[in-house]
Amino acid sequence: MRSKSFGEIKNISKHFTKKESLEMFKKMCISRNFEFNTKDAFDKGYIKMPIYLSVGEESVSSAISIAYKKPHIFAQHRCHDIYLAFGGEIVPLIDELLHKPSGIAKGMGGSASIHSPKIGMFGHSGLMGDQIPIAVGYALGSKQKVLAIMGDASAEEDYVISSMGYAASKKLPVLFVCTDNGLSILTKVAVRRNWSMVNVAKAFGMDAVEITDDPWLIMHHVKKLAKNLPSFINIHTTRVLWHNGTGQDSEPEWDRFKIVKEDLKNLGLEKQALKIEQETKEFIDKLWKKQLKK
Amino acid sequence: MEETTQKMTVAEKISQITRNHLLKNNGLALGQCLTAVGWVGGTIPHLSEKEGLVELSMADVSGGGIAVGAALAGRRPIYIVRYQGFQWYNAASIVNYAAKSKDMWGIPCPIFVRSIAMDGAIGPVASGSHHSIFIRMPGIVVCAPMTPNEYQQVWNYFMEHDDPMYISEHKKSFPIDYDMKDIIKPKADVTIFAISSTRINAIEAVKTLEGNGIVCNLIHLLWLKPFVINKKIIASLNQSRFGGLILDGDFENGALKCLAFDIIQKLTGSGNKFKPIKTLGLEERSAGFAPHLDNLPPTTGKIVKTVEYIINSNGKKN
Structure with a gap:
């Protein structure tokens, strides 16, 4: 079932404006370059705590942030990309990872508990999946649009499923997203369960889809799902590096970043994309260098 | 408000x-x-x-x-x-x-x-x-x-x-419509500190003990955390001849022992002589459905017996 083309819609990228496609790609570049710099800082010993990197998964948050604007965000431990995609400031996140008091959570949050009132992002406590019932409660209390992001492992927590059921019963404005990299640390989904989250969500009466991490495909579905909340989207993606840390066991099943660049080329946007990639890299490298020197 | x-x-x-x-x-x-x-x-x-x-x-x-x-x-x-x-x-x-x-x-x-x-x-x-x-x-x-x-x-x-x-x-x-005042007496033998429903039984126990010639203070504990140990708590325990007894409807190996420890620390830290505090809560066992296997908060009778035990084990009252 997992594949780079699962749920593909032919020529879907052509349904979006040039501006949307390039904005989405820029977000992917910011996240990817940020994470490679984080990896470098970790490997050189500047970061002395567990880190959870999003390399390979950046298309998910980048696409959602374009199709689902200004939600209240409840994410979990792998969240650098989400924070950055929704417009979180870069320097305070670098400082957080470098244990500085000027960090986004003054050093309390580390890599796994990023929060930002500015972008409406709430921190994660460390209990896997607890952000989902909390997100549902926030939607119940505020009646405002909420984004609740889980992984394929935390989706198995009983309280995740029961709170999704409650959101469906009360018709609460929550978009549930499962960033499904197919792994719980290294244990594959098929070893852990014989059921799918999309079927669970459908059984609750929600609109629900299961797709690959093609960012245009994600934007297409999220825009539709946002019209009838609560709803659910399961996105198959690849985690390039370890669950925690910077190691790599094998090549990812597919390289979405490379595929997206190819798609942009096919859209006639190769030149602009290369420029964005290069400028973003220089910009992020410079910020990291500056903060590491301080 | x-x-x-x-x-x-x-x-x-x-x-x-x-x-x-x-x-x-x-x-x-x-x-x-x-x-x-x-x-x-x-x-x-x-x-x-x-x-x-x-x-x-x-x-x-x-x-x-x-x-x-x-x-x-x-x-x-x-x-x-x-x-x-x-x-x-x-x-x-x-x-x-x-x-x-x-x-x-x-x-x-x-x-x-x-x-x-x-x-x-x-x-x-x-x-x-x-x-x-x-x-x-x-x-x-x-x-x-x-x-x-x-x-x-x-x-x-x-x-x-x-x-x-x-x-x-x-x-x-839920049916209570009255206040519960602390009982502070001169020359008390024991100070009882009571939490939650044990306060009801403690009030009865103080009356029974008084009938037996034993004088007890009773301090009702409302705020458990932060646990503020005020002057009344210290003075009452300090002036009790045989120390204190703290009661709870939670398991005995729980908050009770922390609170007792905190009170003793504060007492001795203020330059007073050590006074023991005994704890009484739910017993360290699972409760069953049959009434004789239940695990209940200390009854009035159990509180009375424990106070008498405290006095007897510390040298009988003159």
């Missing part, structure tokens, strides 16, 4: 507070089976979901999380857990998120957790008090009101602060 304008029971007081909170403060009250028979011992006002009285599903763990989310949204929810034993499920988001949110991210998460205990008769669920599991975690205020005025005091604290609070309620308090 609420005012008590007429005599009412604890149940009526809770209901009044809840009604006002929902209708005047845009508050929320959430829980399971709130509108079922009895309306949680008469503590729930007959309001609708539209007015803020929200029935949750029977999923305890997610229910706790949903209530915490509502607190983050600024609704200052009253989260009602009908049996304290169910807190083993509900506690996760309360202690791990609501209680940490301010320290972690500077975001307050004020939630008022009503957690209801009863004395036995419910087998292994052991729905006595379970405040000890909350007392051991940072970032949450824990108290055990037993009178209408105490309940009002606790509510006022909640509305004036932004802390999550665990209210260790007891069903025996």
